[in-house]
Amino acid sequence: MFKSDYATLARPAILPDSSNRSGLPAFASVGDVLRAYEGDDAIFVLYPKKIAAAARTFLNGFPGKVMYAVKANPHPTVLKTLWTAGVRHFDVASTREVDLVKAIAPSAKLFFMHPVKSRAAIRHAYAEGVRDFSFDCIDELHKILEETGYPGDLNLHVRLALPKGDAVMPLSGKFGADRSEAVDLLTSARPHVAMLGMTFHVGSQCLNTDDYGRALAWAREIADDAGVKIDSIDCGGGFPVAYPGMSPRPMSNYFSAIKEALAVHGFEDIQVLGEPGRALCAQGGSTLARVELRKGTDLYLNDGSYGSLFDAAQCAWKFPVKLHRSAPREADNNTAFRFFGPTCDSLDVMEGPFELPGDVEEGDWIEICHLGAYGQALASRFNGFFSETTVAVMS
Incomplete structure (x- = not known):
């Protein structure tokens, strides 16, 4: 799941009682999480603070x-x-x-x-x-x-x-x-x-x-x-x-x-x-979803409506999003995107639109924020796509 030396990237977790009782891998930032991650699934992030x-x-x-x-x-x-x-x-x-x-x-x-x-x-x-x-x-x-x-x-x-x-x-x-x-x-x-x-x-x-x-x-x-x-x-x-x-x-x-x-x-x-x-x-959790393919303004992700994005699909909620590039690139102007989840079901779509820099490409990660409520809790295992990876970010 994580690189063998991920402990050198992770920072000590500091929960409200000044000790890490979460039992989760704890990192100082989302960037540290992504640099350490070697898995193929989406990542659920909790922000205990x-x-x-x-x-x-x-x-x-x-x-x-x-x-x-x-x-x-x-x-x-x-x-x-x-x-x-x-x-x-x-x-x-x-x-x-x-x-x-x-x-x-x-x-x-x-x-x-x-x-x-x-x-x-x-x-x-x-x-x-x-x-x-x-x-x-x-x-x-x-x-x-x-x-x-x-x-x-x-x-x-x-x-x-x-x-x-x-x-x-x-x-x-x-x-x-x-x-x-x-x-x-x-x-x-x-x-x-x-x-x-x-x-x-x-x-x-x-x-x-x-x-x-x-x-x-x-x-x-x-x-x-x-x-x-x-x-x-x-x-x-x-x-x-x-x-x-x-x-x-x-x-x-x-x-x-x-x-x-x-x-x-x-x-x-x-x-x-x-x-x-x-x-x-809600604001204490997010999902990190990787871009598997881009078709114009359509982004195909490794998480979707059968995962943690149920409300984004069924209720058309436009959750806040952040781009984490897989490699340094010059920032581009924002573009309105639509998301598709990883399953074979054509209902696995999140219309958004979600505003992201226009240079999004395969391998980038998108952090979909405010999913601490009814995100991970509603995720299913449909089509074999699911994540068992949750981390704590202490920022």
Whole structure:
């Protein structure tokens, strides 16, 4: 994978706790990575310092408990970095995510916030100490109570369906109880739980801070209709990242909007949760993809939509890109390129356009940035193209 003398190129990894606990080859720069690499696959890069910085932003600013949505990037180094930075709560959605977090951070508090779970997953999670579960229908409530044995120590969270907001990727339609259903669920669950809460998700990549205020106002109306004690409110995820063509407001604006709405709607004195995923890890990861062939303004890469570029293909997101030349050349003016992935599937295309210097050629590497969220996590092994190479870059 790496040249036998790569250790002379690598620099000591300095994670937030001043020691390299990532277990990854650690380098001072992407250039060092590429000079050392002898493999044929794409390379996943993690930037632990960026992940730790994002964690501190939320821990210092979000008006409640910060709960990392593991689905965004479950890589052990990401989880270790967040734990070291101070994140103590994790949102899990499967038995494997429960086991993964418990193995890395045994004392972490886990919240099983997937509204639909198998009975086996509920039993396993409860046996592993999970007490927080979400649900959005009466059958799921019955499943949770039955599989945990009506223990009296559960903290249950009713997932609310929200009116349409301004998120880039709306999440309505699959999960969430409407207003009347939510009222019935709250009243049905109250006698059986230690804590009762409500949870919602404004949609992925939310660009309007007002969406959180509207969601909290909606939750207040439902709580009032139910007339039962509410112990917690989970503001979900949706916290955005500045991808090209998207200009979210500073994260502090989101925190202020949520804090103000919590006070206005009478939720400031109960447990407040948030589920950032993308915002904690997106800018902390990238993919290094090699150019295998150039046809005009089409670049054929060794990673694509069946790898870490799913969002670039399916959602047409224009991720930031950087060119790493295979040999020194005079810089050229930028050109708009389209990417093709390595598989035989003609759907393996990322339209972009992606702005790169016009002198791109075979053998160059392109760093596709902001892929720390939903990049490596979505990569498949289709057609035999995949990468098992992840490195840490400490710049």
